[in-house]
Amino acid sequence: MAVREGKEQDPRIPRIASSIRVVPDFPKKGIMFQDITTLLLDPKAFKDTVDLFVERYTGRDISVVAGVEARGFIFGPPIALAIGAKFVPLRKPKKLPGEVISENYVLEYGTDCLEMHVGAVQPGERALVVDDLVATGGTLCAAISLLERAGAEVVECACVIELPELKGRERLNGKNLYILMESH
Amino acid sequence: MHLYFFGMLSLSFLHKVPLIRSPLLPQPSSTSRLSPSLLCFHKPSFRLPSIRSMASEGAEDHRLKRIASTIRVIPDFPKPGILFQDITTLLLEPEAFRDTIDMLVERYRDKGISVVAGVEARGFIFGPPIALAIGAKFVPLRKPKKLPGEVISEEYSLEYGTDKMEMHVGAVQAGERALVVDDLIATGGTLAAAMRLLERVGAEVVECACVIELPELKGRDKLDGRPLFVLVKAA
Numbered sequence: 001m002a003v004r005e006g007k008e009q010d011p012r013i014p015r016i017a018s019s020i021r022v023v024p025d026f027p028k029k030g031i032m033f034q035d036i037t038t039l040l041l042d043p044k045a046f047k048d049t050v051d052l053f054v055e056r057y058t059g060r061d062i063s064v065v066a067g068v069e070a071r072g073f074i075f076g077p078p079i080a081l082a083i084g085a086k087f088v089p090l091r092k093p094k095k096l097p098g099e100v101i102s103e104n105y106v107l108e109y110g111t112d113c114l115e116m117h118v119g120a121v122q123p124g125e126r127a128l129v130v131d132d133l134v135a136t137g138g139t140l141c142a143a144i145s146l147l148e149r150a151g152a153e154v155v156e157c158a159c160v161i162e163l164p165e166l167k168g169r170e171r172l173n174g175k176n177l178y179i180l181m182e183s184h
Numbered sequence: 185m186h187l188y189f190f191g192m193l194s195l196s197f198l199h200k201v202p203l204i205r206s207p208l209l210p211q212p213s214s215t216s217r218l219s220p221s222l223l224c225f226h227k228p229s230f231r232l233p234s235i236r237s238m239a240s241e242g243a244e245d246h247r248l249k250r251i252a253s254t255i256r257v258i259p260d261f262p263k264p265g266i267l268f269q270d271i272t273t274l275l276l277e278p279e280a281f282r283d284t285i286d287m288l289v290e291r292y293r294d295k296g297i298s299v300v301a302g303v304e305a306r307g308f309i310f311g312p313p314i315a316l317a318i319g320a321k322f323v324p325l326r327k328p329k330k331l332p333g334e335v336i337s338e339e340y341s342l343e344y345g346t347d348k349m350e351m352h353v354g355a356v357q358a359g360e361r362a363l364v365v366d367d368l369i370a371t372g373g374t375l376a377a378a379m380r381l382l383e384r385v386g387a388e389v390v391e392c393a394c395v396i397e398l399p400e401l402k403g404r405d406k407l408d409g410r411p412l413f414v415l416v417k418a419a
Contacts, residue, residue, distance in 0.1 A: 023332040026332040040324070041321045041322075041323070041355060043320060046312075046315070046316060047316055070305045070324075070330075071308075073305055074322070074324070077281075077312065077313055078312055080278070081281060081282055081285060086275060086276045086281075087275040087309065089272060089275070089305075089309070094262075095305075097261040097268045098256070098258055098272075117272055
């Protein structure tokens, strides 16, 4: 795991990075899967991860934290609770029980769809999108679209890990991306 | 405006307190900041138990009242006849979400619990904040083929057919004390499978904790005597 170089090298990050397990050939051959479940087994690393995001987003008038199913559900709520924002789950089709808006997005083969409850977000709200990892950026892009269609302003996307070679950063409709570490 | 309120939610402060069906007070929600479409999230006909019938402290009453009042009931989801308890509206109220976590943390801190296991996916919303607050690790219990490493699997029954729940090998050590968390217990099949996974690796399941119970489905009976704690019971 390559820890991001630069002026913002927080001393907590190396421990977080070392707690993430790489599982080769999952979900298919050639993919080096970044497994954050091992981070969650280290209470200090997990707390530090959340703290790093909370420190960045406290006091910025963010009222919505949107988390992408399912690993965004692990990191998003603790951030939302700490900054006093609501948590909005963005889910695969047919999981949310109420009226939804849907956004399709492209996968390597085929398409998928992300949904958000109507009424969860109000126009003018400032929102953060959270997921464990950004790869191609397709999922985050769909998440941003859903929030903007509801009239929210997406302040930033936040992920623990970025796979920079997949250039997801360029697919975020001009929104800024904040990450704790890169993996090459 | 859609009307979603066909069920009644009542509160239990201890799981020994009987289900309360008394007429309730209207919820003084913060409707001033709700748009008309959001008003359907906070249902005027949702009624709350009278404070006098609760044998507990005033502060706890207030927190449970607010938690219960934020849960939305959606009829006929996922299929006709089912009244779905939607916790996403609770998550839209930061104070209610905070109170939900606080009440569970108060119960479980200082109990030597080193593992909080959350059932995919709504258990992922409530489990991690509890784990963080009590200094425990969080272990996700997932549908098949989601966890990338070596797993152990536990099969459980659905109404039609079966499903499987998985946990990473090595996530939990023998002798650890564990809490299982999910948003809701219905038939108890999912929680029972979760308990079995933890016990197979030698952990002790101290308790199962849910925000909501549907007592008529008798899920509690499936837990083999293991304690269940819930904040709210839904008729």
